[in-house]
């Protein structure tokens with residue numbers, strides 16, 4: 001690691017503006033090599049409780065600051081992040097594995113939420129309503145919800161944090177954040193820069209821990225916490241919703257997906273192929289919005305499969321720190337095992353791997369009993385709904401191609417899942433574009449493009465992909481309460 005500013009690499013928890021050690025520590029490893037990068041403070045429930053109490057105290061004065069003051073501090077934080085983009089990207093690639101260029105992109109994407117919500121915080125408005133009696137005046141105030149708990153996954157170690165902390169900060173809230181065990185270093189680096197930007201003590205607290213259940217349990221049970229914002233698997237999200245029910249918390253849940261990507265006969269292949277490639281293979285297929293099931297219409301199936309195969313053959317698998325690498329390792333050996341099992345199941349049910357289909361001969365020197373974390377970018381043709389890849393989130397670089405005949409048939413197949421996060425389709429007939437966009441039962445429909453994420457559009461799912469929206473002008477509502485004031489005059 002060659003950081004221009006080595007002091008960005010922190011390994012203690014960040015509570016009340018201080019770096020706090022814990023009795024125990026846990027190792028953070030590089031998924032490409034198995035090398036230990038840092039030993040990080042292993043916080044327990046008592047430390048989380050302390051952080052919550054600190055946040056509750058700090059939040060009161062933060063809420064009294066003007067929105068402009070909060071915006072100016074956030075702007076400084078944004079600038080510091082962008083000035084340190086290269087270092088933050090290195091830390092991210094080392095702990096998570098995505099190629100350095102992609103990591104740099106995530107830093108800018110993550111920072112965009114801080115920039116955006118600094119502005120949005122200044123545009124929080126209430127309402128004055130027409131009264132029902134002459135001697136009454138009716139108003140609606142929007143106020144910060146208070147202390148929120150945030151739990152985030154490893155696949156976007158930077159952006160999943162800023163997407164929660166930025167609206168919380170702008171709204172006048174204080175947060176206790178538990179990053180994923182595999183990727184705490186990006187979160188701690190963000191905290192260091194928030195500190196330098198002048199974010200007051202207690203407004204952002206980072207609890208690093210190997211005991212997610214203990215920290216999550218405290219965040220959900222503690223009555224001082226008024227909101228839980230979670231990004232991760234549907235399974236854990238369900239549990240957190242149940243645990244939050246006891247104290248009736250507001251929740252935002254950004255959960256799993258099973259994105260369909262549909263290529264109709266009238267699609268422009270010169271667009272559909274590179275966009276499908278980007279949607280499927282970015283982050284080695286480890287995003288909640290990666291195309292999971294690719295449905296291709298009969299008339300264009302063979303051409304699409306051949307063109308996509310050509311592009312996949314050009315991808316370079318390897319350590320994300322190496323120049324020219326376009327696809328990195330999976331996060332750990334368990335993730336690789338799940339992907340390999342999904343592929344084996346598909347092959348056993350009649351699919352054909354036209355490229356890839358197996359573990360890569362890379363990372364053999366991982367040591368410490370670690371298997372490789374690299375899986376070859378794979379295309380499976382002749383996929384069918386009987387296969388696991390139809391029902392499950394693959395979370396790896398595997399593109400199963402399903403053949404379909406009619407629009408009705410494919411809309412039915414696309415919606416045949418408990419998930420409803422992102423969906424994609426490629427078509428040029430405008431009537432079809434409207435029809436299909438309206439019929440897809442998803443929070444996000446991406447038409448003729450494979451990349452839609454930004455700070456401006458509302459991100460979130462329906463069905464078991466979650467509740468609430470992040471980013472956009474709607475995202476700040478998750479951190480605000482509505483208060484009705486009835487004034488007798």
Ligand code: NAP
Nearest residue numbers: 152153179180181212213216232233236254255256257288
């Ligand atoms: P995960 O296992 O659900 O973990 C996510 C976070 O929850 C981690 O911080 C994890 O901590 C924590 N956690 C695990 N068990 C917990 C418990 N019992 N109580 C409290 N917290 C607990 O998910 P993942 O494997 O990291 O991430 C992949 C999943 O996230 C996929 O399903 C993906 O689709 C989803 N995701 C969704 C979005 C979205 O915006 N909708 C974005 C990105 C990812 P540890 O790391 O310590 O286990």
